[in-house]
Amino acid sequence: MKITLSRILLLLTLSIFFQSCSNDDAPATVDEALTEYKHLRILVSDETSTALTLVNPFLSTTTSFQASFPKSAIYTTDSGRFAAILHRDNDLTQTFDTGLEFHGDHVDIKGTPKFGALTGTSSKPTHFKSKLGEILTFNDGDGTLSIGNESAVHSTAAKMTTVNAGLRAHHGAMAVFSNGTYAITEKDNSIPGALPERVKIIDKTGKELFASTIATRGIHGNATDGEYCVFGSASGILVVDNKGKQELIAHPEGFGTIWFGTILETAEKGKFVGYTGSKGAYLINVLTKTVRPIFESADIMQCKASYDNTKLGILLHSGNFISFDLSSLAIASSDRNVIAATAKDSKQKPQMEFSQRFIYITAPTTGELQVLNIKNSADVKKIKVSNTPFRLTIMGFENSGNH
Template sequence: MKKTTLLSRFWLMGVLAASLSACHTDDSKTVQPTDNEAAFTRLLVSDAETGDLTLVNPAKQTTEKFSAPFGSNALYPTASGRFSAVVNRANNQVRFFDSGIVDHGDHADVKGTPKWAALTLEASLPTHVYVWGNRIVVFNDGEGSLSLTTEDELHTAGAKAKVIKVDVPHHGAVVPFSNGTFAVTKKDNSVAGTLPQGVKIVDENGVVVNESTIAVTSIHGDVGNGEVALFGTTSGILSVNKDGSQQLIKYPADFGTGWLGSIVYDQSSKTFYGFGAALGVYRIDLITNTLTPLLKTDQLHAFKVSNDGDVFAMLTNGTLKGFSASGSALRDLKVVDAIAADAKVKPDFSITKRYVYVTDPVKNQIIPVLRSSFSAKPAISVPGKPYRIVVIGAQQDKRGED
């Protein structure tokens, strides 16, 4: 059966909506236009220079400001989308921001107002955040430890995260498995620098279940699906199964000394992708142990997959490139000026079911790009210099009963 492309699906939806509108006689019921953002979708934007956070309601084009103790915060939405982890590595702190919106799949509930959650994590150099289900784990570089908590504990007064020591201090990462164990990076002192050289598996108390069996020079970038964890390394993609077995997927010969330092997983298509600034984006096939290019470029700035798995977006040198899930290219769109290699603050973007939102730190604004036509809409001004942007809340239009 031939798969319909993303643009075709939206064209068919538009035709159907127009047809229904033309023949419907009840004016009290209207079809939601596809170019309106969902009513309960929110964007959280951190500032590069101050502790300000801006909560954006894109459907209403309104903003609300909140304050954190420090600037240049990294943002990571929780699996439910209700919260975002607000990570300040330099100041050893992770806080959690509550959108006040709960997604129930077919509607949203409003739980109070947007606010900071009660729980704060404090550890040396918290860097890597991984979320799954209602669980949250943070790898703390400065002490080689994991901080473990759940969304249920974020508003519990006096709650503290469980902290377990897993290795010596290093720039590390963690990927959880479905059996309750964790793949964590391991630092080998035979190699200088902060990057690790292997991956071992530990339990929730930090006890080693399976030792590292493959050593490389450096590791950066990781993701998993509960059964297997993938890590970007200088020698190839390191695949670690939850039973402890490991294998290395070699890079193509034309990579030279280049390597893929970031990896993402598309839950919808069950597909892994690796990418690097000077190489582009590659699909990782764990059956054939091969890498297939999705886009070759030496100017890749960022690559992200939408939560619904229908579209991939890549930001190169100021240009946003879109691809449907089938790999068909959508339009290219120049969204920001050329990105200087030495720029202190570079654009970021995030994807909803209807839009791609790109930050412009030079003009202090967010550019909404409609997915169905890949066209830019009027920019949303934000105070300060936008640093990171994530989608939180619920991508729903209907509100349920609280």
């Protein structure tokens, strides 16, 4: 028994010794959540100059470009690879390529970041959407729709196609169904002003497939999950399906004349976020026809879905940030004072977007992009972009794999 026990003790001692030696030689474990995904990018436009800055947050580096005009709105396309740059007041849409291409489990480098050859020349391109590989703008100046394809971004002298659906000029919007048809707003002049009152469904030629069946007191803001399109409306939440059926979901009790002027898409089928600065953010479920509060406040400065549409981020004028899981509506993260407080009457307010790991907020007065770790509020970087950053969009992929 003594021999057996001695051998056991010897083996245990040797095991501990070798394990200790092995751990000494092992590389330190890296917490990937402390860094952004390798293939994610941030594109930032400028208010007073044509400066366009592409930020690589993984390396904390920037690359500078010159857009055709200042104060451009910028949006990421369906694939995540390209951006559309809308110069509303100059009747121009440009395209931009990150040079990154997603292949399911990794990303290929397809070239250097650069402007695309594809452009759009239309009257006041304002509302942007991108689905099924298409790049679309609704043109407020004449009520037309412009369509381009991501596959044509680098085709020499490529132009977006204009689709005329016989609409009056108005401040409109469109959304794409999974079957390739479009829900598009129309104005019948039943209310004064630029806002439309109706929605109809058209094909790629502009031909009407399903006429409007509901007239509203004004429409602004919309989103789609491919089967349903949801529009913010003064008469209620307007829901249009891909077969032409239309119905209104009532606003929450106590809204009075307040309505959702912004509708956001989520990763959940049939679920959308409705936002109004007067009340806050609410989850709209078109399948159950219910509206539930997510965060009620009249102090929201920015309300955005995460890059993967699984969370909702709220940035308050106080500088506080809070995010919610859009599946459970539970708080996902909450940090106090991620930036300094912003006056409600500020001319140019900070703009915010966020990924799974980081929050990105522009600083218009210092010309910086502030990069904040969602899990560690003390982890803050400030990256110089341009003198007066105006708008930003996340591009690329939440992926660090190479070919």
